[in-house]
Amino acid sequence: MKQYSFNFSFEVLEEFKKLLPVNRSKKILKKYLLNEYVLSESLNDLQEIISETVIQPYWMTEAEIIKLDRLIKQAKTKGYSINRSAIMRDxxxxxxxxxxxxxxxxSKQHRQTFKVPKGIKERLSLLIEDGELTYELSSFIMDGYVPSNDFPSMRNKDQEDLNFKTDIEVFDKMDEISSEYGFKKGGRAKIFRDALNQFEAWLESDPPKKAALKQELKYILTEYKNVENISIIKEEINKYLKE
Known part of the structure; x- marks a missing residue:
């Protein structure tokens, strides 16, 4: 699987997260895309420009991307130009x-406080919105995490607490992996820290916060161009960057 990012309406994305539990939402989306989804008869709706969008990353299989690209080609034969995000929004x-x-x-919710390397919470806050951390980390554990086979001890290391509350199935998944590695005590914590480290590395490769700010900047500049000369806009931007 590979990570891909898509633009969604903020309202629809939030409703999607509320209606579908985190441990099942990706599987339901994948099954629907691959087995049920067909292009809307009104392709004009898919070409509609969404002004307020948010970036949502997903781990996608090759089959899902092939399906998206095939749908794009179908739309093109009908004279419509759409992209992957437009289809995913639909x-x-x-x-x-x-x-x-x-x-x-x-699902039932469970809460646990894990000991994690000191400083990781602050670093994560620079990469992802605080309110999105639980959902995205849970989704990563369920769909993207592959154990690294390296589970260093936290003994004699600077630590901090990370309070994690999510669907019980996410904890079950960590326990299942822990059992596979034969951990007797503290196995869940070892798996959680390994997943957290991988999650941070994943975020650093393509930070959602950066993508969201880039999208917001693009929207602002588009609006600015409607009321100001481009040369003046460039001048203002250059002044700001030199400050």
Whole structure:
């Protein structure tokens, strides 16, 4: 699997996260995209420009990307130019409509405080919004995490507490991996720290915060160009960058 980022409507994305539990949302989205989704008859809607969007990364299989690209080619034969994000927005809209009046029963929640290397929470806050950390880390553990086979001890190292509350299935997944490695005590914590380290490295390779700011800047500049000369805009930007 590879990570891909898509632009979604903020409202629809938040509703999607509320309606579908974190431990099942990606699997449901994948199954729907691969087995059920077809292009909307009104392709004009897919070409609509969304002004307020947020960046959402997903781990995608090759089959999912092939399906997206095939749909793009289908749209092109009908004279429409759309991209992967447009299709993913339509997929998510359809799922939100499907589950809005019959939401999936929420999973039980579990909370645990883990000892993690000191400083990692501050570094993560620079890469991802605080309110998104639990959802994204949970999704990563369920769909993207592969154990590194390197589980260093935290003994005699600077530590801090990280409070983690999410669907019980996420903890079950960590326990399952821990059992596979034969850990007797503290196995869940070892798996969590390994997943957290990988998650941080993943974020550093393509920070959602940076992508979101880039998208916001693009929108602002588009609006600015409607009321100001481009040469003046460039001059203002250069002045700001020199400060």
């Amino acid at each position: 997929v998510m809209n359809n799922l939100v409509d499907r589950y809005r009046n019959k939401p999936i029963q929420k």
